[in-house]
Amino acid sequence: MPFIHLVTLCLTSLLVSAHPIDTEYEFHKRQDLSQVITTCTTPNTVAITFDDGPYSYTKELVDLLDRNNIKATFFYNGNNWRCIYDQDMMDNVKYVYEHGHQVASHTWHHWDLSTLSWDQIHDEMWRVEQALQRIVGVNPAFMRPPYGNYNDLVRQASAARGQRIVNWDFDSGDAAGSTPEQSQAAYSNLVSRHPSTCIALNHEVKKGTVHQVIPYAIEQLRNAGYNFATVADCLGLPAYQSIGSPQTPDVSFYFSGLSNVSRPIE
Numbered sequence: 001m002p003f004i005h006l007v008t009l010c011l012t013s014l015l016v017s018a019h020p021i022d023t024e025y026e027f028h029k030r031q032d033l034s035q036v037i038t039t040c041t042t043p044n045t046v047a048i049t050f051d052d053g054p055y056s057y058t059k060e061l062v063d064l065l066d067r068n069n070i071k072a073t074f075f076y077n078g079n080n081w082r083c084i085y086d087q088d089m090m091d092n093v094k095y096v097y098e099h100g101h102q103v104a105s106h107t108w109h110h111w112d113l114s115t116l117s118w119d120q121i122h123d124e125m126w127r128v129e130q131a132l133q134r135i136v137g138v139n140p141a142f143m144r145p146p147y148g149n150y151n152d153l154v155r156q157a158s159a160a161r162g163q164r165i166v167n168w169d170f171d172s173g174d175a176a177g178s179t180p181e182q183s184q185a186a187y188s189n190l191v192s193r194h195p196s197t198c199i200a201l202n203h204e205v206k207k208g209t210v211h212q213v214i215p216y217a218i219e220q221l222r223n224a225g226y227n228f229a230t231v232a233d234c235l236g237l238p239a240y241q242s243i244g245s246p247q248t249p250d251v252s253f254y255f256s257g258l259s260n261v262s263r264p265i266e
Helices: 023-029 057-069 089-100 118-135 152-160 178-192 207-223 229-237 253-257
Strands: 045-053 073-076 102-105 138-140 164-166 197-202 240-243
Touching: 023 164, 045 057, 045 207, 045 229, 057 207, 073 118, 089 102, 102 118, 102 138, 118 138, 118 152, 152 164, 152 207, 164 229, 178 207, 197 207, 197 229
Parallel strands: 045 073, 045 197, 073 102
Antiparallel strands: 138 240
């Protein structure tokens, strides 16, 4: 059956097995802890970041950033608001990457990693890594845990997978229910405090963030004299562990959108 006629679903299924890290490698790496980053190291720099995509507003957000000559960082889920293997969502991921923005991992389901087992954590991380390798050809060097939550097990898994953990030191509040006006006020307060650097948390799935908050934030931050950079650039580190060629979508993409890892009990 041609891939174009398949409906890509991101549903719980028994069809795909987890991909835990090799047992011998795990034994040697379990005690290493990934670095946790909350701020830039380059003075006078702001890294604008977006969580929870890809989503419907991606391209207009990228166009806004491009008009302002700003490179941002997008932390992607596999199955949160949309399935990353839906054709329009794959197109959005490509649009972000091809326009020079950084793509990184936000895990597959957006579950709280601090509540998961070792194998579940790896499965959540591996699926997004595989998707980014397939769609744009890169293996990310950074991940952001959902809700910013992590423990030593999460740090061990991240280290074993060669990734640093990136959180933030400024939250626009959009995911917590702030109105666009409240998020704008938060950015105004940030500018008034004028910290040397900032990693700013936003969510590309929020219409008000894309249409109202980010244009305001760009103006305020630029007028305050800040430079803009991706997370990798503001740290002076590589964005990816490897860069290769994207793959041609086929039926395997469909099955990769299915998961056999049960949602944790809350």
